[in-house]
Amino acid sequence: MPDVCVLLIEGTNCEEETRRAFESVGLEAELVHLKQLTGDCKRGRRKNLFDYRVLMLPGGWSAGDYVRAGAIFAARIKSRLREDIKEFVESGNLVGGICNGFQILTEMGLLPAFDGMSEAPVACLTNNLSSSFQCRPTYIKHVGSCLFTGGIEKDRVMQIPVAHAEGRFTFGERDRELLRDLTDNKQIVFRYCMENGDEAGGVFPWNPNGSLYDIAGICNPEGNVLGMMPHPERVIDVIQESDWTRNPGRDYGDGRMLFESVAEYLKKI
Amino acid sequence: MSYTIEVRIELKKGVIDAEGETVKKSLNLLGYRIKDVNTVRIYAIKVEAGSENDAVEEINEACKRLLANPVIQNYSVTVK
Amino acid sequence: MSYTIEVRIELKKGVIDAEGETVKKSLNLLGYRIKDVNTVRIYAIKVEAGSENDAVEEINEACKRLLANPVIQNYSVTVK
């Protein structure tokens, strides 16, 4: 059985490279349409969530990202699979979201999930301060660990690109209070930073979207759900990085570390 | 019966309206003396329901489930 | 003086509302009996002007220049 279920609906569009990223570290990943989990398709095409160990929500523009990015996909999953997903997470399986996937997990209440999956969203990834889509390389720092990043050193700076219009993480009026909870629970995994690891301090372009506390990725308190705006699956090999012609001699891109961590974790359990 | 209901979605006070800011900036560049721009989204929805009350209730629920995110948005529902 | 003016921008009849269509489909999938969704954009603009008339005129012009496209959209301006 494949290890990873890469879930999609219409408009999801980073599924292929996400699958490839898992396969490049020796995992088996499968593209699965939401219909195949809910059973709204021919019998032969149906799939069971519990056959996988990782549920991955890839990037893209699910359902066009209308209403709010990720909101429609989230509502659709919740209305049909809420209990399954809850059980899947609570039994310790991994759930990851990249870019649109992060937005979906947040809209679904699976992140930050201070006390388990929440009924209503507690945070929001809203439009970039520039109010425009940004496709650009960024530096992020691995400031806290989760089950997806066990193999990445603490404080490691990684060059990972972003491509989104709605990536500004916020708790709205409760920014201050909930940021403290997030920090106390060690739920912040990645923060945007400068090339040398110094704080981005909210300043564009180091922080590409104006995200609260330069947040680029967070996990749930248990560490088995991760959401991040930057796209590690786009930098598996060094030639996918933005400035590789300046630094020849390496084979791997920084994004591979994350997928390797997942592979190692799955091997252990 | 079919009812037309307008859902009005606004950002909460204190939440930065990035789009509004951008519109303001471009209007200022064109020479208009704009002091502030807020953006609002409206969904005009035609819904089938047993009564006006049911319709409103149904749309209220849809707002909670999908149309508004309570972290940053307020919504209001009016029958047209 | 400072005036608050609301610009309401809607798509003309016959122009597909991609967002409206998608919202309708999603609400249907969630089980709501929605027959139609139209999206409307509102800019609530605070503008500095000599008189209410001037303010409205100025915003009307801004609509033509920047905010609306008369080929596919209708817009209306109201003083709040």
Add this chain to the structure above:
Amino acid sequence: MSLYREITDRVYEINLLDSSDEEMESMSRDRSLGLNLKELRKIKKHFKGEGRNPSDVELEAFAQSWSEHCCYKTSKPILDESVFKTKAPQNICVISEDAGVVDFNEDYAYVVALESHNHPSALDPYGGAATGIGGILRDVVCMGAQPVALVDPLFFGPLDYDYKKIPEGVKHPEFLFKGVVSGIAAYGNRVGIPTIAGMVEFDESYVGNCLVNVGCVGIVRKEDIIHSRAGYKGDVYILAGGKTGRDGIHGVTFASAELDEGSEEKDIPAVQLGYAIMKEPLMHACLEANKKKLLTGLKDFGGGGLSCVSAEMAHSGGKGAIVYLDKIPLKEEGLDPWEIWVSESQERMMLTVKPENVERVLEIFDFWDVPAVVVGEIDDSSRIKVTYKGVTVLDLDLDFLLKGVVYERPYRFVEREYKDVDFRMPDLKESCLRILGSQRVGSKAPVVRRYDHEVRGNTVIKPMQGIVNKQSHGDAAVIKPLDDSFQGLSITTDVNPHFCKLDPYWGAASAVEEVVRNLVSVNSLPHSMADCLNFGNPEKEDRLGDFKKCCEGLYFAASSFRLPFVSGNVSFYNESASGAVAPTPSILGIGMVRDVRKCVTSDLKREGNALYLVGETGREMGASEYYRVLGLAGGKVPRVYPERVMKGMDSLLDLMDSSRIRACHDLSTGGLFVALAEMCFGGDLGARVDLQGMGDLRSDFKLFSESNGRWLVEVREKDSQAVVEELNALRVGEVNRDKTLDLADGGNRISLDLEELRVKWMNAIEGEE
């Protein structure tokens, strides 16, 4: 009998046989058919032969198929003698279909298409540009190929154009620019195909008629290539995708006439509306069905809608067809049958399928939630028939419908003034700053960053290159389309319309050369091109004269470089009250990259390295950016010397393959100075440059001449010997860590602060990077 007689519900017979010339003409005008008297008489004669009158559906079919947009009636004779003659061994299937198919490696081919979406974008920049992207994607998908890259050459009036000078009904360039870029972003980003190259040019001639060209490159396993023709007798037509509505009616006739003041109101139906979120699954479904070998033919709905698609597929397959109009799923009630027949509603594809496979095909589309229905059948009648509510409402000979008309229209070439004016050299530093801060030269990051240029994870050389957050312009982007191979495709788009306006022949030839230079800059061998020829009204002799000259220039350059044009598009009638657009033959160039790990970028790499100039600089200042900012007319437009360029190209590629070129940038708009500045920006390094070796040209001409055939390269000291010997290049300076650009030419010396230059360049086009 009166002109109209109802045959069946809302279908009319039109009494052409008893109509006078005037009556026919006024009927054509009233119905916006765009058919002229000669064409109407030809149709009348044909129906006389058949002994009956046409129906309105039939007349509409002629209006579609005989429009300039669909049948190239004016351009074909000229193209046959130029662009269509460029043959090359790598061609697999070129010119004849929606996209060109070219050899990539043993198992794969790549597919190229380039098209204009000018008039719709002038009316509705967001929707027009978005549907342009949708259309070009379908052109590539209908060859069975997976799209891997999008490109968008764009042309607008100056962004700071005086609002008061804008004619009634025309939108401000800034409104158009923002709308077009958001439209392309909205659609391209949503469907998940990276937009990796393009250009943005500015000229006053585009104020009344902006140009939006869009291109797409795809990759296909050779065994999966499918053609836009009907397969076998007995196959069925399946229409897949969006429903049919009133949008886009008469799009092609609209594209085949000038825009005028009333266009804004009356042409609403001609505006098509995109729905990216339908296209994305449509693409998946078509490719899946094709991969499973369930299709015998595949074509997208483009200009002319159902009418063109069903007639052309049947005709290309040497067959006939019947279509049942009442089977077409409609968006709204009350469409007249002729409207259904010609509507250009987006996101639709036509498939031909063997009867035994229909069920499996429908299941695939159902899985992707894409509506698909059987709407007709293939026969061997060589005719196209249409029924509506059981009544035949169209029955036409395919040869007559599709081989319709070709014109040899009169043309005249208007000579221009090329005399160089004399003037005293203005302050060099001032000129440098003005050029870097001009919209033509300034940073295109505000556009490039709006597009996802790395979705799919295959973009190995990006459009902006260099140190993160200091990045600067590259010459071409590179895609690595296959998982298990390091082979790549480099992609660029070019044309300098200012050159073409002053000198259509050398301007067009220069466009081809710039394509070559850009592709070489990243270490790729130029391999093929697509062209999109944007011109004014060809019924005006001088416009057609420019068109012919451009085509000749393209042919000269392409054949000299042995580069084929594998597909293209002609867009005439790009005019408004203030005249025609500058002749704009935009070119999409594709290069073959043997090993993407050897690619070269434009950013300077290291202090201490040497800078070499490849190629010769002359006083070719005609239509240069330098003359433009100074307000000078005349001058000689750069010539193209293919032999020389190819020699330089071969040596340069050799040196790159052996990793002896650290950075490379071609010289184009703004000349040596701009190339140098951009290379410094990307590497965040300074340079000291001495121009004395360039001979006895004046300093400003050395810095700003836009002579073709030149590259600026960075090499390590230890490789400089080889570069001098093999490239015959001129050493012009060294890279350093100072944050200045120091330029000297004998007694003329200036020192420019890198950050000051960067700020000018970054802010040339308003908007956050």
